[in-house]
Amino acid sequence: MAQVMGLGYIVIETRDIEAWRQFGTQALGMMEMPRSDDGTLHLKMDERPFRIAVVEGGEDRLACAGWELANDTLFERAIEELRAAGHVVKEGTAEELADRKVNGLAHVADPGGAELELFYGPIFDHTVFISPVGVSRFVTGTLGMGHMVMLSPEPEETYRFYTELLGFRLSDTMHMGDVLLRFTHCNQRHHSLAIAKGPASMMQHFMVEVGTLDDVGYGFDRFQDLGIRIRETIGKHTNDHMVSFYAQTPGPMQVEYGFGGIKIDDATWTTGEITATSFWGHRRPPKPAQ
Helix, strand or coil, rough: CCCEEEEEEEEEEEHHHHHHHHHHHHHHHCCCCCCCCCCCEECCCCCCCCCCEEECCCCCCCEEEEEEECHHHHHHHHHHHHHCCCCCCEEEHHHHHHHHCCEEEEECCCCCCEEEEEEEEECCCCCCCCCCCCCCCCCCHHHHEEEEEEECCCCHHHHHHHHHHHCEEEEEEEEECCEEEEEECCCCCCCCCEEECCCCCCCEEEEECCCHHHHHHHHHHHHHHHHCCCEEEEECCCCCCCEECCCEEECCCCCEEEECCEECCCCCCCCCCCCCCCCECCCCCCCEEE
């Protein structure tokens, strides 16, 4: 079985790339890199050339998620196993590899219709990350860029796709009414991907983890000063113990901005079912008076 290492990057399609530029640099605190020839916005958060790419288009959506494999051998094995399981895999062109700044790239869709890019061999630019708003650092490295929560019209098949073909392991579960939410991991981050049933394939939110609790607090103030809608106030989650808040991005998805997530040791971790999302906080702000 192929073993994905982590969430390498996300690609977002937008009708308002300037809104994402402002959001990415002034709210998230990421570093804007020089635009590519086609105008793609690249947002840097560590030693990688980018972790979020934003492309202009006719929709506001997650275009694809880039999942990393360790080397060319495991990359080729993943392609073979996916094709053997009946999935259509298209290898990336030279132009796509240059744009993603990787040595190998392949496209595939999960059973719910979400587009993935499997890749290996990131090409480093050796530009030092400096946050334009003073974020100390983002927690990435072997944990990947963060996590994402996906809604899928085919949650059972989608869960089996990631666990049986790409090496994800179950961390824990939660029932939200009749909806089962599964949290899965592919490295020591408690979850890199969570899957739940939804009417269409879409990313409900993505999470980035910052280096200190103060980074979260300063971010919470900064988001509000910029007039960005806070969807949930600062709180502490029960499963990964992340202290975070949620805010609306310029697109339909939200962002979780957090600190202090626990790490999983597969030798000792046991799965369970959580019955509350948070120990405290994560409350929806009251609606403004009319």
